[in-house]
Amino acid sequence: MKADVERMEMELLQGAEKTIRAFHPKMGLCVSHYPSHSYEVAESVRNLAPEYRFSLRLHAPLFGEFVLHCY
DSSP states (O other): OEEOOSSOHHHHHHHTHHHHHHHOOOEEEEOTTOTTHHHHHHHHHHHHOTTOOEEEEEEETTTTEEEEEEO
């Protein structure tokens, strides 16, 4: 599941809660241009499914775009 929802990640996770719990999809979530925002998103994912692992990558250095990978 890939998403670039411009700071609406929490709402996305709420809407996908049943899918995340049931199917444990791999996710790539753009966490704006602030890596600190990734902690809030990762915590929400972990609350839904504690078995997730995370990595944070800078995908567009010129624009400072960070993607939180959940797997």
